[in-house]
Amino acid sequence: MNDIPARQNEHANLMQLRPMLTQDELLSEISRLRRERNAVILAHNYQRPEVQAIADYVGDSLGLSRQAARTDADVIVFAGVHFMAETAAILNPEKTVLLPDLRAGCSLADTLTAQDVRDWKARHPDGLVVVYVNTTADVKAEADYCVTSGNAVQIVQSLPQGVPVLFAPDRFLAAHVERQTGRTLDIWQGACHVHEAILPAHVDAARALHPDAELLIHPECGCSSHVLQEFPDLRLHSTESMVTHARESSAASFVVVTELGMVTRLERDVPGKTFVPVNRTACCEYMKMITLENVYESLRDLSGRVTVPHDTALRALLPIERMLAIG
Incomplete structure (x- = not known):
């Protein structure tokens, strides 16, 4: 007799019986478990503000890959999407790599x-x-x-x-x-479904509302060709380059043409300047699947482990190492 549905119902009932933690309790538990597990939390720039706030490192895919390659932690909690956790697992075959919600994929x-x-x-x-x-x-x-x-x-x-x-x-x-x-x-x-949906009309509308703002545009955006027709010398930026450029620019305000979460990173790392999302619907639902609650549960239970078959990992390692060696 198949008892899987019964076990699933039992698990669901147990979860319902567990008291909900307040945000302060969640933060305290994450801090405690991080120490006990010797864990590091890596978060992508598109993560929720509260998840970025608890991370040991927040960055783009290249920066996160480099952090994963050099960490001495025993456990890597990847607040991102599945391919990012796979890359961390390839670079750290002896470590435990966790993705707090295994449904967090990538349309691209x-x-x-x-x-x-x-x-x-x-x-x-x-x-x-x-x-x-x-x-x-x-x-x-x-x-x-x-x-x-x-x-x-x-x-x-x-x-x-x-x-x-x-x-x-x-x-x-x-x-x-x-x-x-x-x-x-x-x-x-x-194409990325979020970046593809950022249209030239969105950029034009944001510029009309903020005429003195400088544009920070990610090269994944389908609107970039339209903008470059008007501003052929405009530089496109990786998310990490957006931070560097915003620091160095004399501009006081910026329209951020990428996923909404990047505004959080910019506001934290470049204080005193104004950052406006090009479109508040430019939000990746996969990135936002990572929450304080499932980060805590992942650390508590060591759940959401991501592994890569040995042969696949060996073959994928060379192109990844080439990526890490340049730029």
């Missing part, structure tokens, strides 16, 4: 499979495959290079001239790389 990563890459390579056997970090471990294992928005241009520039470059999966980042390098790429037609 979902546009490309390992079989897609194998079929693509078969059509271009002399090509080099360059994949964005927003891809699964299986896809990275088929690639020659992995990149982030912060170093994609440098990595493509470093590749031998005359060799076809297959760039996946984000078509908007690929267009940015083509503009910056002058190389023609074979481009996979994927």
